[in-house]
Structures are given as C-alpha cells and as structure tokens.
Amino acid sequence: MSAATGVTTAAPRSTTSAPGAAGVDVGPLEDFAVGEGRAVVVQGRQVAVFRHRDGRLSALDAVCPHSGGPLADGQMDDRVVVCPLHLNVFELATGRSCSGQRDVAAHVAVVADGRVRVVLGGGRPDLAGAAPR
C-alpha cells in the first residue's frame, strides 16, 4: 500500500469549528482501503471517507438522500461514487448529484502523520485535492 503523498499531507486551512487546526482525527490511514469508502463519525455527523488510488481522499455525508443508502459501501472512481442501493451517483469533490437527487454535503479529508483527519463543511476542491471537472 503506497503512502499518501502530495496535497493530502498539506495542512488544510480550517474554516470550521473543528477541534484542532487540522480537523478531527478519524484513524490511521491503513484503516482505509484503497479504492473504497469507509464511514466515520465526525462531531456527531456520519461521514464517508473515500481513498483514491492516487492517494487523495474525499469525504461526503455518508447517507444517500434518496433512501438512506450507505455511500461508503458504494463503488467509486476518480470522480464519483455510486450508491449501492439504487445506483444514484454523487461527485466526490462537490457532493453534487449526477442522477437527479438532492446533493450531499462534501467535506475535507487529509492525511497528517499517517492519520486521517476530517474537516466538516466546505467541500473545497482545492483542499480535498479532487480534480475539478
């Protein structure tokens, strides 16, 4: 498993009230499988964190607005995640729905010292490191 590199190690500019400058620690990077999502709780909020093959991380609200499907269990590529229940599609960088559902909130996830940290809110592509489209 290659170590995360690049933007993920950059200290995010915190724009939220998350404790600490670099957001909330949600666990060691090796707990997050490459090419998959995983759900965590951040300040009482369910967040799905996705680990891209190139080391980037994305984070969205974990619940599909269509009928409550677990987005962390969806299939992902560089750009989108597909909800496993009814195949609704959401952009990882922005949370925007590509299939006519409500958007989900996007968050920022980064790696610092081998641990994943999540900052709620924003969904700033520059921070999340997702390639804008």
Next chain:
Amino acid sequence: MAPQRTTTTGATAVPALGDVPAPRRGGAPGKRRLVVVGNGMAGARTLEELLERGGGELFDITVFGDEPYGNYNRIMLSHVLAGEDDEEGIVLNPREWYSDNGIDLRCGVRVTSVDVHAKEVVDATGATTAYDVLVLATGSSPRIPPMDGVRRPDGSLLPGVQGFRGLDDTRQLLADARAHRRAVVVGGGLLGLEAAYGLREHGLEVTVVHSAAHLMNQQLDAAGGAVLRRSIEGLGVTVLTGTRTTAVTGDERATGVVLTDGTHVPADVVVLTAGITPNAELALRAGLTVERAVVVDDQMRCVDTGLAEGAAGVGGAAGGAPDGVYAVGECVQHRGVVYGLVAPLWEQATVLADVLTGADPRAEYHGSRTCTKLKVAGVDVAAMGLSEPERAEDELIVFSESSKGVYQSVVVRDGRLVGATLVGDVRRTPVLQQAFDRQLPLPEERLRLLFDLGAAGEEQGAAELPDDAQVCNCNGVSKGAITGAVAGGCTSVKGVMDATRAGKGCGSCKGLVGQLVELAADGALVEDPSVHWYVPGVPLRKHELVAAIREQHLTSVSAVFAALAPGGEHDAKSTMGLTSLLRTLWPDEFVDERGGRFINDRVHANIQRDGTFSVVPQMKGGVTTPEQLRKIADVAEKYEVGMIKVTGGQRIDLLGIRKEDLPAVWADLGMPSGYAYGKSMRTVKTCVGTDFCRFGLGDSTQLGIDMESRFQGLETPAKLKMAVVGCPRNCAEAYVKDVGVVAVGSGRWEVYVGGAAGASVRKGDLLATVSSPAEVMTVTGRFVQLYREWGNWLERTYDFVPRMGLERLQAVLLEDSDGLVAELDAALEESVGAYRDPWAEGAEPRTPGQFRTALPLVPLPLVPSRPTGAPGGLQADAHSSSAAVPVAAEPVPAGADA
C-alpha cells in the same frame, strides 16, 4: 328405466310425427320415442339442447354409445395425452347425468342396422328399439391411408398402429409412451400436431409425416405453415412434409414406416391422423343418401335415395325424406360441406333441437363460417375463411416475424374480410372474427386490421399514454418525466435513462422507454454508441473487449482502464462488470482489487435497504439436514436476525445481519455461501425426484445437487438460476429458469435455456434432449461458459438466448459448428477448479475495513419490522439494538470497536 324393446314390426303406414300414439313406456303417455345413435360431442350436445327446450317432457330418449363411457370432451384428449389434464377433467356428462335426466344410455352398445320403414334400430346384442324420431350422430373415424402392412391378415390394425380419436386411443398412446421411445405421426393437421406434441411431452422421439407441402394446409397458407413448422420443430419434433408413408414395417408389431422415397423411419408407435372418414355406413345401408357423408337438408333431415319403398312423399321434404330421421355432427354433409370442427356441430345441434322440440319449427342451418382458434402443440393458431387469395383482385396483407414464430395474414375481397390466418400471436382474432362473421366494412388502412383494432390496454401505443402514466415501475418514472428529459436536452435513449433512471431497475420497460424517447425526440434521436459497449467506461463491444484483454494480458480492473479507457480514466459504473469479466477470463491470474467489486461481492452478502445484509447459506438442491437447520436457528437467535425467510430458491435467508457480524455469522454457520447476492450462478432448485415422488421419472434431486456443486459461484453476466425436475409436472419450475432440466423418462433429460419468471416471463427453449445426467452436465456447462464469454453485462439468458438464436446455440454447443466446444469445456473446467468458498475468508478480512459498518452509525431503523411477536417478527427490542450502534465518542471512528 327398463330397456325398451318394441314388438312392433312391419309398420309401413307412417303417420305424421305428432300423430304417433303414445308408446308403452314406463307410464309416460304422450311421449314420442327418440333414439340417438352416437354419444359423442354431437349426440350429447343435441341432447343438452333438447333438454334445454323441454325435450325431456316430449320424448322418451334412448342413446346408443359405442364407447363404454358417459360423454367427454373429445377436443381435450390432446390435453390428456400431454399430461395437462386427466380423464375426469374432460368428462362433460357422467353416466349419472343420463339417468338423472331420464335418458336410457346404452353404453358400449353399437347399432348395427336401421330400418327406416319399421322405424326401429337393431343393436349388436340383437335387440331392436323402435323410434319415432331417429338422430344419427355417428361421428367419424380416422382415415386409414393406403399403406402396405398396416393391417394384419384378419383385417385388424397392426399392433402399434392406431388412431387418435377416442379415450381408448389416448389410453393406449399413454401406455405406449411409457413403454416406447419413437413415434411416427402420419398427418400434420391439427390432430396430428396435437398427438405429436403430447407424445413429445412424454419424451418420445416424434416424427410427423405430412403429405402436403406445409403443416395444417387445411387452415394455413404456406408461409403460416412454415412459421408453425419452426415452432413445432422447436419442441424437438422432426417434421417431414411433401412425402407420404407407403408402408408400415413389422410383423408382430410396428417397427417403422417407409416413405415414398424408400426411407425407413423407425417407430414403435404409428399414429394415424391423416384425415377422418365420416361414419356413414349405417346410413348407407339404411338407404339414406350418402355422398361424402350423410346428406342432410337445412333442418338436419336425412334424405333417402329413393330406392327404398314407402317413405317417399312423407315427412315433408321434397325428393323423399324418410320420416323422422335426422343426422348431426361430423357424419353429416350439408350443402356439400363436411365439418370437422366443433363450432359448426354446436350450431347444427341448436337447429336440430329447435326443430325437434318445436321451439322454432322453422329453424334452419345455413352452414358455418368456420373460425378455428386453437392452441396447436402449444402454438396459438387462428384461421377463418380463405387462407390464400383466390382471385386476381383479392388483396393480401401479410405480417411475418418468423424469428418470434409470429405470422399473420388477411385476405380482403371487395372491401370485406374473407379470410385470416394468425400464427403465434392471435390477439387480433376477436376483431377479425367480427369483421369476418358480420362482413363489416374494413378500415381503409388495411394494416389497422392487424395492428390497431382491439389492442388491449397494456399494448396501448406509447403515443396514447397519458403524461402521468408510470412507465418504469421500479424507479417510479412517468411518461411525463421521460418526455421532459427529452425536452431538457437529452437526445439519446441512454441519456434519458441516465437522467431519469427509467429502465434501470428490472429493465423490463426499456422497450417502452425507447419508444417514448423516440416519439418525444421526433426524429432528432441520437443513438448513444455506448449502448453497445460492454460497460459504459470502455468504448468496446464485448468481443472486442475480450480480444483486447486477452491480447494485452490485462488481469486487473485498473489495468483495463489504463489500457483501454479514454484517458486511462476509471469509471465506477464499469468496475463491477469488468471484475466479473476478468474473473471469467482469468480464473487463476485475476488480480483482485476489492474496490472493483460491488459491496455485495466485497462482503459476500446482499445489501438491504437499511444497510444491513442478508445471508443465505448454500443448501444444494434445496435439500437440508436437521443439523443445518439447528445451526441456522442458533445463528438466528445469537445475532438477533430480523427475519428468517424461506426463499424462492429453496434456501433460508437470514435478514438484517449487521455488516460487522458477517464473519462471525459465517463461522458459526460453518456452511458455504449460497451466492444469493452476486451476478453469478445462484441456486439449483429441485423437486423430490424419484426417491419419494410417485410421479418422478428421473433423480432430479441428485442431479440438482451435482449441478450446484459444479456450477456454484461461477460469475455470469447476470444472475443465473437453475432447476431440475423429475417429470414434466415441473414442480421446481424448471421451464422458467435460465437453465432448466426436465426428466422425461427412459433415462432421458431435456435441457431448457433462457427461461424467466421475473419481470419478464418466458418459457425456456429446448436446447437438447440427452440420455444421462453426465450429458446434462456437459451441455449445461457449455451453455453456461458460452453465456459467460458472449453474454453482455447484465444481459439475462432470456435476452441472450433469443439474441443468439436457439438454432445457432444448438449448432455451436451440440454440433460444434464453430469448433468452440473443446475451449468451452476447458475454460469451464478451469473456472470450476478455481472456485473458493468466499465465506472461508471471513476469519481474516481482505481489506482493513471489509466488515466495518458503513451505516448505520446512528440509530436508523428504516425497514418496517414485522410486528413484534408476529410470525417472522422480532423479539421485543431485538432490532433496535442492531440499529443502535452507539455513536462513537469523537474522534474515534465508529466501528473501530466492532
């Protein structure tokens, strides 16, 4: 009721009907004596009509029946032969009906002669019975074609040779079907095809020999006959047309027939269905006029030849009619026509009853416009009037879709319908029949005859649907949403489907969605080329993709994207299909990237709407043991399973299992995965086979278990369901499975493919009939492997089989037309050998979070539970605990403690 024996003889003075003195007859003064010769459908129907008109008060009725039964529905004999009905099911009037109605039924007694002067009949027992009114309803017999060796020296038919007219014939055929393997049916008309179908259902090899150039030439034109032929051949029946049988071989028993070209067709059973001969001999000897059959006038009255004495001028009919003698049914010739169908017979019986009872003394029969609507050997056929144009100015409108077995033609003369032939799709029959019977004016646009009139609601054109009509029931998409998407700029069917998700559930509405988009786009439709691609993210059709993967030796999903996707870009919607394909192509070398799998395949369970999973342990062939059941029960209690459900696939489903519990559940079960979640071979349903069932013809249970052992877990383009049944009663629904195997006796098995009973319902096509379970495995294996290699992603076999064409499949798989068989066999063997039970991996997660919960992290009881305490319901508070995964104290990730 005492048998009536008259002592009256030499009564040459014939009084008018109404003046007949009351006979001595069980204290029923004033009643006339009615004798009916023949207790078949015509005779019995006439009696029913008579009774309805008060005939019971007017007549003392005696009926002679050749067969020792009450009255049964002869038309349904084909159902009895095919095993679709039993003898009791076709009884129209049991013997009690006769006694209840005061009718003297002389069952099994044949009338040998009629004396129209003495007005009495003599039967085989030598008894005479006097009548005032005589009705001949003697029916017809199978025509015995001129063939050498068909009769023994004593004039009787060679054993093994028989007709298909009566209950005894049917019983004999049923007995022969159990004891023998090969049958020849002489004559490819309605009856012949029914016999062939019935015998085929019993597993016999059947050959139909038909002298005309096409089947059912009485009713169908050549093109219709050709379409019917394909369907009949699809049942596995051999059809030979344009040739005749010249001889029957065999000394003690038939061994086959010889055709005009000298070919010998071996057969243990020879069924004669090459036409019928009206039973007119009795009438002929009585001096009645007989041409092709017993000649009657418009009141069904017989005519005498004029040779007999004493009857001329009596009874009212010019040219001489014997007094009080009538005839009805297949033995009758009316205005030059002899009918062999039931509808004209009913009309005749009605007229005769009107005349005899005086309900309508002037009732007349003017002939029938025959409309035949039948199911021949499982194929719907309707025919009326002309089958082909006769005059130069006759119009002919034809619609033919032979691949679907559909053929329709209509013949129009002077703006009126004079004939129609429908094969395969007969939904227009009522409309056409109305136009035909009443000679209604026809629509100027003749096509409307076949395509618009009388369309049922569900076939309503896409254009006529209201905007709020729901088109996609899975995703709740209305017509308005679809046309709205087009208006919003979507120009392809796929674009609309993506935007609205219409057609993305079960897929059964795709056709209608396509039509709607086409309509709404009004010609501006663009075909999205990606509809032909195997997956949307790689612009290649399946065979191109397979070739590229093999050529470049791509063994992982990432490698495929890198090499073949535009810009090397990953596509989430394509990974599942690619994973499946790569596993098929590289059983051993496949590099598994877990993210490429759908969640179900990552955790080997089926995700449910609340994010929990269902677990279905393997239960091969649907056979289980007390030990398995105990384990399942223990697991269900231990993990507070939300519901235990017996599945349609003959297994047990444990619903509401938490993701993080999955490995422990498998470990406790100690049973292999039942694969109830994948695009893969799911299950093999079986019936109880031969061990316990009294009808079983083959050990379906064992074969099903063996098949499940061999094909378990194989990735397929879409889910694949199988079933094996021990007889054609089909208790495990093999006819509607992707692969269905049916024991047909004598050690033989039929293999059906492409069946479905989901959103689409389709009976499978008969791929092959084989002689051993081993051959079933071989043929099934080849089919499955071909489907794995050639089927499109998510293409069920019910689409795959028609797309490939049954004949093509048979050529490739059975005759090795393409030289593929050895490769298919080897590839399947490799995949079977590479099989590993996925539940065995439970002990050691393959990825860090494989069994960590994704939801719910907070209480989220979404699925309505069965009421607490109800059967299948929860114990109090059981489910809430599964939903109430405690919200982890920050910043620890929930599930880390799972």
